[in-house]
Amino acid sequence: MTTTFSFGTVPGLTGEEQRQLTELTEAYNYHQSRNATKDKYYEGHVTLQDVNLGIALPKGLNKLEVGCNWGQKAVDALASRSMFDGFVSNSGALDGLQKLVDDNRLIAAYAKACRDQLKYGCVFATLSADTDIGCRIRFHSPATASALWNGEKGRIDCGFAIIDTVQDERQKNSWRPALVNFYTDTAVIVLRSNGSSWAAQRMSHRMGRPLMEPLIWNATSNKPFGRSRLKRAIRSLIDDYVRTVANATIALEFDTTPQKYILGVTDEQFDAISSDKFKQYVGALIAATSNPETGENPVFGQLAQGSLQPHVEKMRMTATQFAAATGLTVTDVGVVNDANPTSSDAILAQSQTLVLMAQQLNTGNGDALHTIACMAQAIARNVSLTELTEEESGVMAHFKNPAMPSVAVTADAAIKIATARQEFAxxxxxxxxxxxxxADIRRIRAQEQRARGQALLMEMDDADNDTDVE
Structure with missing residues (x-):
């Protein structure tokens, strides 16, 4: 975990670069508390102190944590439907780009970056030349990176990413940046800290833009870096659920030991009962003689137990509101009743909102991945973007179907297409x-090639035998 920090004046930077770095640092520090809040809700670390209205919940239970994974569910359910599957091109020649994808483990890295993107609203991909693999691609969340938007150019104006940190001696359990990459239109400036000051090492490039590209979710004109899935309205519903569960838990404790009373007892009997209330509660028999002072017989009674039904109904209502706000199905948030659909078609219809969101996510991320792929190929070949070939610049990101239809449905569709287009098979x-x-396709292709080779050898042997007979 990093804390707020500043660079101060860094030797070797121009006046414009120093101004940009200062603005980037201010933007980074400004958003850290908000990012920490989103982390807390994603991890489910919400205590009663965060949600207590001060009416029904005792203050002594402020540190109680109620397990709620709704924040994680809202992010992961959508992220799991954005399945990046690599790049495709018209010519099919992707050897160089495919090697970059494999060496950077881009498919697995995208899956992790997509979660951060939805949690914070955006995530940043940075690129740098690498002698071993040609181009190194990394993803950074807003918890470790910052950028400024250029509305005129419609892209990032500049940005930085924290590459390495060291433990802060002054603050326990905190880390301070030690190595930061500063991205501008003309260079990647490596900033190293010696503990008291920063040193800059400039590495020029020919890209004409920062080697940094954002993947943005749900952007607006006034919020170009997007909005989080865990925005304030969603967090309020999570607070409401946690508060309701806490109230229900406390109510259940009281219902487990209902309030009993006994009237008209003597002082000795009162002292005996008060000395061990639990023993009196679990005892099978309670005996008391009449009060000699008043002549009254003791009266036993029990107060009516409270009902959990209002709490359950409130939880159901909050869960339904959360499902509507996030596009999840009510089953995803734990609401199960007889009205829930049972057929696969009905379940698919309920998840249609989430599928449409995933398609929107894939469209935006596909554009960003196209830019990342073009820059990666240019860096690997040490050329500018304008010098890429048509095949290199024409690549497209491919995603699996976010609706995730069953194998039976897709197989039936494939067979019908193959009937009309025989080459498709x-x-x-x-x-x-x-x-x-x-993996299966590669095995199938390899075994088919082996079978064709064996068949060709057999044909050649038969031809040789026929020649010998003649």
């Missing part, structure tokens, strides 16, 4: 639609 796409993954 020999493609990898056909094999994917009928349920094979890339």
């Amino acid at each position: 020999s493609t990898d796409t056909f094999l994917e639609m009928i349920g094979f993954d890339q």
Whole structure:
């Protein structure tokens, strides 16, 4: 965990670069408390102190944590439907780019970055030349990076990413940046800290723009870096649920030991009962003689137990509101009743909102990944973006179907397409639609090639035998 920090005046930077770095640092520090709040709700670390209205919940229970994974569910349910599957091109020649994807483990890295993107509203991809793999691609959340938006150019104006940190000796359990990359239109400036000051090392590039690209969710004209899935309205519903569960838990404790009373007892009997209330509660028999002073017989009674039904109804209402606000199904947030759909078609219809959100997410991220792929190829070849070939600049990001239809549905569709287009049956796409993954497809292709080779050898042997007979 890093805290707020500042660079001060860094030797080697121009006046404009120093101004940009100062603005970036101010933007980073400004958002850290908000990012920490989103982290807390994503991890489910919400205490009663955060949600207590001060009416029904005792103050002594302020540190009680009620388990609620709604924040994580809101992020992960959408992120799991954005399944980046690599790049495609018209010519099919992706050897160089495919190597960059494999060396950077880009598919796995995208899955993690997508969660951060939805949690914070955006995530930043940074690129740098690498002697071993050509281009190194990293993803940074707003918890470790900052950027300024250029409305005129419609892209990032500049940005920085914290690459490495060291433990802060002055504050326990906190870390301070030790290595930061500063991205401008003409260079990547590596900033190193010696504990008291910063040193700059400039590495020029030919890209004409920062080697930094954002993946943004739900951007608006006044919020170009997007909005989090855990925005304030969603967090309020989580607070409401946590508060209701806490009230229900406390009510259940009281219902487990209902209030009993006994009237008209002597002082000795009162002292005996008060000395061990639990023993009196669990005892099978309570005996008391009449009060000699008043002549009255003791009267036993029990107060009516409270009902959990209002709490359950409130939880159901809050869960339904949360499902509507996030696009999740009510089943995803734990509401199960007889009215829930049982057929696959009905369940798919309920999740249609989430599918549409995933399509929107894939569209935006596809554009960003296209830019990342073009810059990565240019860096690997040490050329500018304008010097890329048509095949290199024409790549597109491919995502799996966010609706995640069953294998039976996609296989049926693939067979029908292959009936109309016979060549389609020999493609990898056909094999994917009928349920094979890339590992299976490679095995199938290899075994088919081996079978064709064996058949060719047998034909050659038969031809040689016929020649010998003649």
